[in-house]
Amino acid sequence: MLKYILSRIAAMLITLFLIMSLSFIVVRLMPMSLFENPEVPLEIQEQLEDKFHLNDPLPVQYFYFITDIVTDLDFGISVKLRPGLPVFGILIERLPPTILVNFLSLFISIPLGLIAGTAAALKRNTWVDHVISFFVVIFISVPSFVFASALQYFLAFKLGWFPTLYDTNAATLAEKFHSLILPIIALALGPIATIARYLRGELIENISSEYLLLARTKGLTKVQSIVRHAFRNSLIPISNTLIAMITGIMGGSLVIENIFAIPGQGGLTVKSIMAGDHFLTVACLIFYSVTSLVTILLVDLSYGLIDPRVRVGGKKS
């Protein structure tokens, strides 16, 4: 097991290194407007260049770039959006709303997806199953930003049930959540459908399996056999889709935050891309990568905890 974890971590670090190298290329390619401003005297420009190691050969610059990030979490300074401020600070400041939205979406999508999937599997080929399957196809296919637009227009603008945008000046927590409901729904629909779809398939397979027949024969009721055996066994493959779901929610959050004007990290990333603030973009992306890599690692390891076969085998095929 330890060997497995170590090899996973090693792969993760190499991946991260690759991303940082790509980021370096991006940062180097960007026009250094700050340093090529004709109004800044030449001496100061030179001093600046010395300070930021711009006169050193590229490999040395690369070395500085990596060590600054790894040792000091120094991603550089914002050039366009908030000139002069260290990028990492801006990033940290924007985190809370993003974490709130992403976690809540994940939090509501798992139980709802499980309920929908179970209902569809147990009422197989009835109208319940058909209705759920219909919505599953819609929710999986239609992109989250289309839902976001639809929700914003119909529920918020036409009916006025919710604020159209995120309420930054919300006085109470209740008001704040009220303005967060639509983005959370928009982000959660896809994951709900994904879970429901997988669970339905797995449960149907498990319900018709022989070990469930055995469980019934030895005297368990239908509910007992399904909850204790079929359901638990179906959860194992589901935990694997969790990775895709989490990264999916994080990616969707980039767009959704912009649509609902949530002052979060996703919105920041998009704004920095549009403004051409490359240090900020790169910092956001590296942060995003670290989060997603750590999530993948955690889910991978917990997969071993849930399913003993993975642990004993030591290695996933």
Add this chain to the structure above:
Amino acid sequence: MIYDKNNLPEEIKNLPASAFESLHQEDIKDEKFKTKPVGFFKDAMIRLSKSRLSIISGAIILLIVLLAIIVPNITGYSYTEQNVEQQNLPPKIPGLEKLGIFDGTRVLTDRRKDKLDDTDRYPEGCILAVTNERIVKNVTMCDVKVDYYKYCGVAEGEYHWLGTDYLGRDQLTRLFRGARISLIIAAVTVVVNIVIGVIYGAVSGYCGGKVDIFMTHLAEVLDGMPYVVVTILFMLVFGAGMFSIILAMTVTGWIGTSRLIRAQFYRFKGREYVLAARTLGVPDRTLIFRHILPNCIGPLITRAMIAVPGAIFSESFLAYIGLGIAPPEPSIGILLSDGQSVLLQYPYQVIFPAILISALMVAFNLFSNGLRDALDPTKRGEE
């Protein structure tokens, strides 16, 4: 002992045909097939044609593809043609306009009643109804329902079926031009991903051993990079444009395919028929492409179909975060994100691209599900 074909002893080489005798003494008495044999693909097509959902979704895809090819050429507008006087026109469709929908009208709110007679601002005959009269600070205000086409001075008989955008460009032309671009991007991306994935997976699966370990680990490391991060970084490096979108989406997009192919190669390369072919001296290349790869065609087609909606989604996602293709070229994503910024004022600018992308995605998903069931009946009903 194995003889080299060229170094056979002389007496074996020159054996006359009469020296051979058949091992089977009696005739082989196989019965002839009474019906025509049905091949793999024909079989799959028969199954596919029995699924109503697949047929409908396939027809929708075909329809959208045809519209994307035809519509931009016959609307009479070009996708770049700007007209500042015709900004944000509402949809107007001949025929339907008499029913009261898509008639090119719009309600202008909070207008001064006494200015309604001013024909400079309100050209003759454009006012259809005046509602909600009220007095604010001694001025009578009202909401006016106008024929927006007359209001903007658009010539009689000119129609923009889906309205125009903020630069006065015809939305119908742009929508299907955008669909064309999105579909092209999706198709090219999928083809490139499949080709790279097949080659990588085939080499890795066929060679096995150290090569396989190295290649698998390399793919794993690449796969660890989040899709969003990779695409954004690549787009930043290469700038906006169709080429860089395709490149960004193929950096890690092929890994899934290569895994599938590798697994299939491991399954089939030890089979007896491969061994037989190898014994007969068939070269590696022929073994890979003629003998093993055809086994992967079914899953490969399914995979390609499933990847198409994913690519369409990625394209519009990139457009949304400001990394779409370069203007003035439209794509569904560009139209959506442009429309999103005026959603509350001119919802129709979002609604039509949203409907189109949703229809496209749903149809592709349903069709690829049907195709998978048809190509691999054992997986029927699985999701």
